[in-house]
Amino acid sequence: MTLLALLAIICFGFATYNLTCAFVDIPTKKTSRMMMLARKQQGIKAEKLLDVYTTKIAGLFAHYLKLDKLKRNKLQRALDIVGLELSPEVYTARAWVRAGAVGLCALLMAPLMPLAVPILIGLAVALWFSTYYSVFDFVKKRRKLIESEIPRFALTIGQNLENDRDVLKILTSYRRVAGKDFGAELDQTIADMKTGNYENALIHFETRIGSPMLSDVIRGLIGVLRGDDQRMYFKMICFDMRQIEQNNLKKEAAKRPKKIQRYSMMMLICIMIIYLVVLCTEVLASLGAFFG
Structure with a gap:
């Protein structure tokens, strides 16, 4: 009876699915x-x-x-x-x-x-x-992937500012070595800069990512566009980003012992279960022989 009811539910579901597809115009x-x-x-x-x-x-x-x-x-x-x-x-x-x-x-x-x-x-x-x-x-x-690349991006900008102040040229040169996700954002930013206002393109770049680290970099690039000498500024933010990166690595390293400890506890529990099963089996066998 249960098997028949289960088959009836399966057939009802199949029929409902096909009727729904027909009503909402879903292809086969x-x-x-x-x-x-x-x-x-x-x-x-x-x-x-x-x-x-x-x-x-x-x-x-x-x-x-x-x-x-x-x-x-x-x-x-x-x-x-x-x-x-x-x-x-x-x-x-x-x-x-x-x-x-x-x-x-x-x-x-x-x-x-x-x-x-x-x-x-x-x-x-x-x-x-x-x-x-x-x-x-x-x-x-x-x-997170983009933010991991921002310190290298800021360092490259600071090095390029020693010889060149063309922001578009700096972004284009870094695009060749950028990662996939960060490179896609740079492509859109470079296209916006070529077809419109440089400063607005950088602000849109900052808005799309929404990263505080990138906001510091964009603030420095806007200063370069306005004619300010931002070489010392980029040296300072590169130092700050390096400190942040080191702290993140320390936090990541601190998490690993906890993961190892958790897996060790799981292995210990499994070993204890094995010993308990063997012990219970032997005790039951001994009791059976004793009373037999």
Whole structure:
């Protein structure tokens, strides 16, 4: 009886999925694969079919979401940095759609496996947080990578200022050795400087990254554009950044013994469990022989 009920739920879910795809005009799996293959052949970044489906469904509910202006602007900046061509409402609705799908599974499993309902509800909550905050985690990791390169960037600027005060030329020369993420930001900044005002381009560069360390560098570059002698200024911020970098390395090194200690405790617990299992087995065998 339980097996029949489970098969009925699976068939009902399959039918609901196909009807939903027909109503919201989602292409079939075969058509979607062909579209993904065509995008890949054109050099466009591949996208998972699950993301395509959930984004299409989320677009239907996005109109009913009203986001706070401050949160919406923050999410929009994060989406622009990541390169997702989604509105904040659609992105938020996609997180709710994924979590709602798992929550619906919890309701369907309630008559058959009541103990699985709390697990699925917890999974739905975790999936919502994972989906919604994934873009912010990406921005945070990207900013960390960029900030690790800023001390070298400031040192290069200070060395170049000894011979040349052309800010555009300095940025262009550093672009050749810059990392992937920092280089992409430099490309946009250099393009803005070539087509517009130098100072506004640097301010936009600072705003996009949002790093205090980069703000110090941009302040010095703006001073160079205004004709100030910033050689001593860059020597000072290079010294300060070197101190900050050393402190970060010390903090990272201080975390490692704790990780090692945690893994050592896990190994100790496993060894104790092995000894207890062997001891209990021998005791039970001895008792059986004694009473036998």
